[in-house]
Amino acid sequence: MPATIRDVAHKAGVGLATVSRVINNSPLVSETTRQRVQAAIAELHYSPNPTARRLSLGKTLTIGAIVPFFTRPSFVERLRGVEGTLADTAYDLIVFNVETVERRDRYFAEVPRRDRVDGLIVVSFTPTDEQAAVFRQSGIPVVLVDARHPALPSVMEDCLHGGQLATQHLLNLGHRRIGYLSDVFDDPFNFTSRSRFRYEGYVAALEAAGAPVRADYLKQGAHGREPARALATELLTLPERPTAIFAASDTQALGVLEAAREVGLRVPEDLSVVGYDDIELAEYLGLTTVRQLLYESGQRGVEILLEAIALDVAAPSYEALPTELIVRRTTAPPPTA
Amino acid sequence: MPATIRDVAHKAGVGLATVSRVINNSPLVSETTRQRVQAAIAELHYSPNPTARRLSLGKTLTIGAIVPFFTRPSFVERLRGVEGTLADTAYDLIVFNVETVERRDRYFAEVPRRDRVDGLIVVSFTPTDEQAAVFRQSGIPVVLVDARHPALPSVMEDCLHGGQLATQHLLNLGHRRIGYLSDVFDDPFNFTSRSRFRYEGYVAALEAAGAPVRADYLKQGAHGREPARALATELLTLPERPTAIFAASDTQALGVLEAAREVGLRVPEDLSVVGYDDIELAEYLGLTTVRQLLYESGQRGVEILLEAIALDVAAPSYEALPTELIVRRTTAPPPTA
DNA sequence: TGCTATTTTGGAACCGGTTCCAATACTGAA
DNA sequence: TTCAGTATTGGAACCGGTTCCAAAATAGCA
Numbered sequence A, B: 001m002p003a004t005i006r007d008v009a010h011k012a013g014v015g016l017a018t019v020s021r022v023i024n025n026s027p028l029v030s031e032t033t034r035q036r037v038q039a040a041i042a043e044l045h046y047s048p049n050p051t052a053r054r055l056s057l058g059k060t061l062t063i064g065a066i067v068p069f070f071t072r073p074s075f076v077e078r079l080r081g082v083e084g085t086l087a088d089t090a091y092d093l094i095v096f097n098v099e100t101v102e103r104r105d106r107y108f109a110e111v112p113r114r115d116r117v118d119g120l121i122v123v124s125f126t127p128t129d130e131q132a133a134v135f136r137q138s139g140i141p142v143v144l145v146d147a148r149h150p151a152l153p154s155v156m157e158d159c160l161h162g163g164q165l166a167t168q169h170l171l172n173l174g175h176r177r178i179g180y181l182s183d184v185f186d187d188p189f190n191f192t193s194r195s196r197f198r199y200e201g202y203v204a205a206l207e208a209a210g211a212p213v214r215a216d217y218l219k220q221g222a223h224g225r226e227p228a229r230a231l232a233t234e235l236l237t238l239p240e241r242p243t244a245i246f247a248a249s250d251t252q253a254l255g256v257l258e259a260a261r262e263v264g265l266r267v268p269e270d271l272s273v274v275g276y277d278d279i280e281l282a283e284y285l286g287l288t289t290v291r292q293l294l295y296e297s298g299q300r301g302v303e304i305l306l307e308a309i310a311l312d313v314a315a316p317s318y319e320a321l322p323t324e325l326i327v328r329r330t331t332a333p334p335p336t337a
Numbered sequence C: 001t002g003c004t005a006t007t008t009t010g011g012a013a014c015c016g017g018t019t020c021c022a023a024t025a026c027t028g029a030a
Numbered sequence D: 001t002t003c004a005g006t007a008t009t010g011g012a013a014c015c016g017g018t019t020c021c022a023a024a025a026t027a028g029c030a
Helices: A005-012 A016-023 A031-044 A050-057 A073-086 A101-110 A129-137 A159-172 A193-208 A225-236 A250-263 A280-285 A294-311 B005-012 B016-023 B031-044 B050-057 B073-086 B101-110 B129-137 B159-173 B193-209 B225-236 B250-263 B280-285 B294-311
Strands: A062-067 A092-097 A119-123 A142-145 A153-157 A178-183 A218-221 A244-247 A272-274 A289-292 A317-321 A323-326 B062-067 B092-097 B119-123 B142-145 B153-157 B178-183 B218-221 B244-247 B272-274 B289-292 B317-321 B323-326
Touching: A005 A016, A005 A031, A016 A031, A050 B050, A062 A073, A062 A101, A073 A092, A073 A119, A073 A294, A073 B092, A092 A101, A092 B073, A101 A129, A119 A294, A142 A294, A153 A159, A153 A294, A159 A178, A159 A193, A159 A244, A159 A272, A159 A289, A159 A323, A178 A193, A178 A225, A178 A250, A218 A225, A225 A244, A225 A250, A244 A250, A250 A272, A250 A280, A280 B280, A294 A317, B005 B016, B005 B031, B016 B031, B062 B073, B062 B101, B073 B092, B073 B119, B073 B294, B092 B101, B101 B129, B119 B294, B142 B294, B153 B159, B153 B294, B159 B178, B159 B193, B159 B244, B159 B272, B159 B289, B159 B323, B178 B193, B178 B225, B178 B250, B218 B225, B225 B244, B225 B250, B244 B250, B250 B272, B250 B280, B294 B317
Parallel strands: A062 A092, A062 A119, A119 A142, A142 A153, A153 A317, A178 A218, A178 A244, A244 A272, B062 B092, B062 B119, B119 B142, B142 B153, B153 B317, B178 B218, B178 B244, B244 B272
Antiparallel strands: A092 B092, A289 A323, B289 B323
């Protein structure tokens, strides 16, 4: 059995309060006593029991992260930012992976409790107003990463700007007929108001350039390469097909590339394609895309959370992370230009 | 402040021991008392404080997972198996991500402690004998997933068989000059005895078929596409180049494909390529590869761990998970055949 | 009805820390 | 040398559960 603080106190010939002070390096201990206690600690290989500490302090010294972390690589990268930032603190990270709506609801109900975690990071889920209210009433700070709610602190990349960047790039190349392809704006997970913001950026860029925003150039479907391929085929067989397609994710951009191949269009000569996310594959395939600060988003989320814990307030806030356009080999001037 | 067990006891007019019995549905409570207590619990929205429970029980109700989880997609998939299996139990999962040797050593030293976790899953690290000894002395069960050590319970795919499968496939197609490309057998993380086992499978298959095992057909270097590309180029510019290359990972197989393209060899007409892992990209590119039961490996690891915790013994064991050959479009008979 | 056997029940100790508060040990000045 | 004032120290209560053990309540049987 491991040594307890009482064993140390006994061996060092001091009271337990003194040992506790040494452990938490309080200045209220004389140098000689400190050394005596430290010798005892070393001799007994003592290290404080975390559970007892938690109970006594009334804190869990634990941060929870609710993440759909396996469904897309970008979530994993954000989680990595969370883990990496927490690793240098005294907090443990408990991971709650969500792959179904049921699991999400279960975690949303069970995890945000004072005696379970000291703070909670929620990645890529936009809570409903009721859920946000539950978070607020839980008494622990909850920070959203890659999502946004007016009642909660949020860190999110600037999708609107990202959409603008991508579209502007295509406009600069001379494109005027630019399609937009994404998953549906409202899915059961509430993932994707992101693609809505990207769409808004797309629209803003088009309007600023005086280019038409055509309803038949907007295609939406389930997430994934295959559905995107089908949608892209529809776009590319329109009587007046777009000369460029902006896909709301790289995965979907892959579907677009496939569709182009099938239809017999060369990329980028006949068709320009821009993705979003900059997944590993994007570099391999030379896909022009928008890169987000994924790791940093998790990092900032944790920083905000730890601050909220320290100050015991979690004021709603919104922090936008910049995005960056990565120009590779799938974009070029339109064929007629 | 949330209600405590004493609040419930007071409200229900019973002693705390009785409330505790109701919570842990002990049979030693009369039906009427049980209902009275349950009413009080419901009314106060009581739920037991996990930290207090842990301290009292002397268990952490927590499982730790030390994983290099972001460095490769396959690790994430295994971790997913761990998380998914734990989600239906009373255990929390604390994740320790390792990206540097320092972090690994720190976690190996700090995490396997009775008062920290009840059990530990170590993914994709082969411990040294000293490390294994530390694990055993920690007093908590430690299960290796995707690694193996004679002193510890281990779950690992049958690499040898995987290597055999891939090589046999190429032999069946008529290849006799088959190269093997992998990372070095010993790296600082001790990841890769896996590629050694795969190599052994490769050798076994060649020998069984009476095909030559040539030293100049074995190339090793750092993991990653780029180093693999360089190594493959060496292989492909040999005076008598191999007609097929078996790469120890899909990532490295990508490098082989690039090298083939640069050297002007068509795949699979001039060169057959087999990878290992079946990463997402493999399907996209039509890469023939060996698939492992990644999710299942994490799952089995947890099952073994929970059993060891329940029985309070962690006998060394080794469980091999089957592998499967996925034939796609990068393998064909050799050009001369 | 009386007495033992069996259920139920509650008190109190315990898990291993932290911290308030009073007690003790020092310090320097008078 | 005495005494106030400060620096150290230790005892005990507390965090919120679980569980041993003895006591109380009920049941069963003569």
